[in-house]
Structure formats: structure tokens, C-alpha cells
Amino acid sequence: MELFIRAGWKPGRRVEPAIVPPPGHPAVELLQSFSGLRIGESKSGIECAAGDVAFTSKASTTPEIRAIERLSGERLVAIARTHQDYAILYIGDSGRCFGACDLMEAPWLDGETFVDAIRSIITGRCVRPILLPGQESATVYGYAYKAGDPRLYDVSGGRS
Template identity: 35%
Template sequence: MTTLPTAVLPIFTAAGWFVGRKVPLTPAVPTGHPVAAILSEFGGLNVGELGPGIECARSDIVFGWFPHEAYEEISEIGDLLETDLAYLAEAHNGHQSLYLDREGRVFDVSPVAPGIRLVGRSFGEAMERILLGRKGSPLLLPSLDKVYWYGEVLLRGNPQILGIEDLRKG
């Protein structure tokens, strides 16, 4: 069973989740990756809703295996961190794609808000941020000089940016 923060348990329960829930997975889901256990427990659920949140808009999350191959940023992050990222869900009415790495960190990519963000260092932290409307951390890939963050352009060196080295340290 995946641990969920108390603050989001009612949101998951309202979406149909219950302790011990298990759904079959498509054979495409990588069985040796932590995403398999999460999708087995939450696959098919549409959790949360769009609206005002604590720091930013809160979002919905639709769990399922429908990866988008178009995001080069995800491949670059995986290579830089020496980890595999697997598709987890779509969020914000389908405008964000969520990916889970082998360490359990959740990243999001969106064509609407270019760039990649660390949403949570754990699945539970990411769910709380997304469903309650708390900001994640913008990442700046080594190949870029700036990142767009809630209407601002943040340049390399800005303390709001999470660097790859910070992620490598844990």
C-alpha cells in the first residue's frame, strides 16, 4: 500500500480509492519500476478537481498508462540523474504529464508551461502539492539558461531554481 498524506485521503476516497485496491496493469507498464505498484493501486482513478489552491491552482490527476514520447526534457532528466522515469498520470485537465523516477520522486512536464518541475520528493508529497495547490520546484536543465515559473522568467543562478546537482544530493 502506498502512503498518502492525511490531507489528501478524503480526496482519494471520494474518487473511489480504498485500502487494498488493486487493478490489472497493461503489459507495457515496467514491472520492475515503482510506477507499477502505484498504478496497480490508483490506476483508472480521476482524483481531485481544478480550482484555487494554497499557493497556486489545485489540480485533478488521472492515473493511467498513457505516456507521451514528445517530452525530451524527461529523457534528459533521466540521463542526468541516472534513473528511469516512467509515466504516472496526467494532471490539470490533461495539460500536465506526471513522471515517477526509481527513487519515488515525481516530476511534471507541460506544453502549456514549458519546462520541468519537481513536484515532490515522494509520491505522497507530490499528491499533496498537486491536489491542494502548492508549488513544486522549477528545474533548469544544463542545456537551458532560463526557466518560466508562474509568469516569471528565472535565469540560471536564481535561488528559486532547483539544480540537477541538488537532486543528485537527494
């Protein structure tokens, strides 16, 4: 919580997000608490580059994220821009957090929970890419992944 406090968060902080998520979605409370705050910084990380997280609901939904919604059966809502605005962080109904950007060949799982996703981003832990239907391989952060690779994430059921 120290990172959030240094960024200006205080208990009871409530702001109205620019785009209001569906009632009951995990994004509602996160955006009300953290919209407008930026935590972390771009630097060398543990496994890959660590990044910043700028909380905002002002982010577009990519076709890859729409595909994850169809595969997972859950609604994904943008909650932040990450890595100096190169990527977008989304949270689903289940609390799982996903990322996507135009520079990568595949979307990815940032974390099974919001806390896991934030830790992963700000400390520079590798993400778990998601091959979408029709994709046999993808390169994400310089690593090549092929169908069947245990490092991939199967959005509908866990490991692929």
C-alpha cells in the same frame, strides 16, 4: 486517503495498467492501485492553481523527461495526467516525482515523494522548475527563473 476512497479506491484494489512499468519500479504498485481514478479538482490553490490528478500509464514521454532521466540516472514512468490533462506526472526509481507539459518552458519537480507531489498538485503549491543543459532561464506558471535562482531544482543533486 479520503480523496482516494471517494474516487473509488479500496484496500487491495488491483488493476492492470495499460502500459506495465518495469518490475520493481515504484510506478508498478501506484498504477495497480490507482489507475482509472481521478482525485482533486482545478481551482484556486495556496500558491498557484490547484489541479486534478487522473491516474493512467497512457502518457507520452517528452524530450525534457528523457533529459531528466539522463541527468538523474533514473528511469521515469508516467503515472498520471494532471491539471485537466495539460501536464503529465512521472515517478522515478528514487520515488521523486516530476512534471512536464508542452505549455511550460521547463520541466519541474512536483515532490521528493509521491505523497509530496500529490499534496502539491491538489493544494496548489508552486513546483520547482528544472533548467536543462543549455537553458539560461525559463518561465513556469508566470514566474521567471534564471540560472542560479535558489527556487530551481538541480535534478542531479538538489538545490541549484
